[in-house]
Amino acid sequence: MHLTTVSEDSHSWRVYAGILNQNEMIIKNGYKVQQIISHPDYDTDSKDNDVALMKLETSLSFTDTVQPVCLPNPGMMFEPDQECWISGWGAESKTSNNLNYVRVSLIEQSTCNSIFVYNGAILPTMICAGYLEGGIDSCQVSIPHYHLIII
Numbered sequence: 001m002h003l004t005t006v007s008e009d010s011h012s013w014r015v016y017a018g019i020l021n022q023n024e025m026i027i028k029n030g031y032k033v034q035q036i037i038s039h040p041d042y043d044t045d046s047k048d049n050d051v052a053l054m055k056l057e058t059s060l061s062f063t064d065t066v067q068p069v070c071l072p073n074p075g076m077m078f079e080p081d082q083e084c085w086i087s088g089w090g091a092e093s094k095t096s097n098n099l100n101y102v103r104v105s106l107i108e109q110s111t112c113n114s115i116f117v118y119n120g121a122i123l124p125t126m127i128c129a130g131y132l133e134g135g136i137d138s139c140q141v142s143i144p145h146y147h148l149i150i151i
Helices: none
Strands: 031-038 052-056 083-088 100-106
Antiparallel strands (some): 031 052
């Protein structure tokens, strides 16, 4: 499921920051979401601009485990094989209680767009990263999400 296709009823959402185990959500209330702002140019067919902002009712407190993310500037180019990190709760058979993370390499757009991989579905605004043989990735969907690049 893509972020911008889920319910935009902000009152049903909570943001949990700095947790490494899902059980911590039981003892923490999380941050209430005041508003969800989808990208105005989101395309449901191509999944281009599949990103949204969540405005919180209260500010996050930055700690050793909660830090802002650095996003690339529009048009910034990345080198093939540059390493980056992906993370998630996993869903191979069931989700993990512990946050998983792995280092993957960026893959050239031409490779991702080959008929054997994503067959032209990766747009210039998207980043392709992972392992062509599969098994380790951030999402099992038809089009990959943007990945967090550690620069």
